[in-house]
Amino acid sequence: MGAMVLRRIGEPLAWEERPLPQPGPGEVRLRVEACAVCRTDLHVVDGELPGGPLPIVPGHEIVGRIEAAGPGVALIPGSRVGVPWLGHSCGHCPYCAEGRENLCDAPQFTGFTRDGGFATHVVADAGYAFPLESLIDPVAAAPLMCAGLIGWRSLKMAGEGRRIGLYGFGAAAHLLAQVLRWQGREVYAFTRAGDGAAQALARQLGAAWAGGSDQMPPEPLDAAILFAPVGALVPLALRAVRKGGRVVCGGIHMSDIPSFPYSILWEERQILSVANLTRADAAEFLALAPRAGVRAETTTYPLARANEALDDLRHGRFQGAAVLVP
Structure with missing residues (x-):
């Protein structure tokens, strides 16, 4: 697989060839179809969000097809799903117990604390992989996953x-x-x-x-x-x-x-x-968006031009959302 990787804060993302990742229990591997570029990605690469591990693959507005599933996953290989910023919650802290998983005490964030979608493939928590079969255009669907x-x-x-x-x-x-x-x-x-x-x-x-x-x-x-x-x-x-x-x-x-x-x-x-999102938010919005006719204004970039997309976002050179397409 290929990925655009943040190795050091303040440096451009670098292309890397990596072994194909294998999903563990409760995880799925996606072949990325599109990943939108969010302002939060700028905060990550510019070091404005401290504490994330390096190197890291940014990107958290992911649309892809399931290629493989780990043990305990009911999602079907071949189905299209979307993966958002909140990539995992612990399920047992006081906030998770109250249904406020967006405030989880031990979260993982896609593209910040776990590798994200500026890549050809990504492994995601199946609990945070939302079915998108009603959304047939992956480029248009990608900005929905965070924006x-x-x-x-x-x-x-x-x-x-x-x-x-x-x-x-x-x-x-x-x-x-x-x-x-x-x-x-x-x-x-x-x-x-x-x-x-x-x-x-x-x-x-x-x-x-x-x-x-x-x-x-x-x-x-x-x-x-x-x-x-x-x-x-x-x-x-x-x-x-x-x-x-x-x-x-x-x-x-x-x-x-x-x-x-x-x-x-x-x-x-x-x-x-506002902090992050809950899975209930995703279920509500992803059901509402097609009914409301929500359509993203997008500018597409090849994956290898992720640095250009980030710079264009930083300087406001496009309207709507930038989307990387592997």
Whole structure:
């Protein structure tokens, strides 16, 4: 098998030929069909998420076909599955016992603490390999495995409000906007100042308004979801939401949040963070996405050009999501 490997923080990924991995008990080996490139992958390769082992194969928005299954696995070889960021939970800590496996005390993360999908093959925990037979395009399905799932969990935490602001109109936001419009809610898209292409995509997807992240929306928001990893957006979003509104931080990493006056938090506004996902989130979203007609805007790259895809993501050179195709 071949893989793009992070050997040292700050260095480009390097191509390696490796022996074909064998699945252990409760695991499956996939032949990777597509793996989307997430901002979290940038946090991994840039060293902004400390503690992961090296070398590591990044990538956690994986779609592939099962080639082999270890003992105790009911999934059928040949079937298509998707593998997300949360790649394993212990099943017995207090959080797992409460059904909050996203907060597991002994988790494994795909592409961070276990090898991920920037490769021709990957071994995954069968409990975190979600059937995708209803999604026939692996390239379009790959961004759903993180951008879609984290967007969905963020929306659940944002509540049932009608006017929803999305800060950072990239992979997650452009998928979530489609869900919001299907639900009959209003989308307010906030982008980098002057990013006309992202604003045009937001309007194309039905946004009621699109503007710079330094602007105020024309109406107070019921909730705001931040996908851009920029802590300075938190006070701006607090000013944009109504009394009792929520600001949800959807990323795993964010720059420091600057100090802000208590007056913009007062009146029962809330700041919430999202951590990982649960399998229930995946079941809900993957059933909903086809009904809502969710379709990812994608730019494809050969696996060997993973470094180029990461750099293009870092500099905002495409709309939607980048997807590696082995």
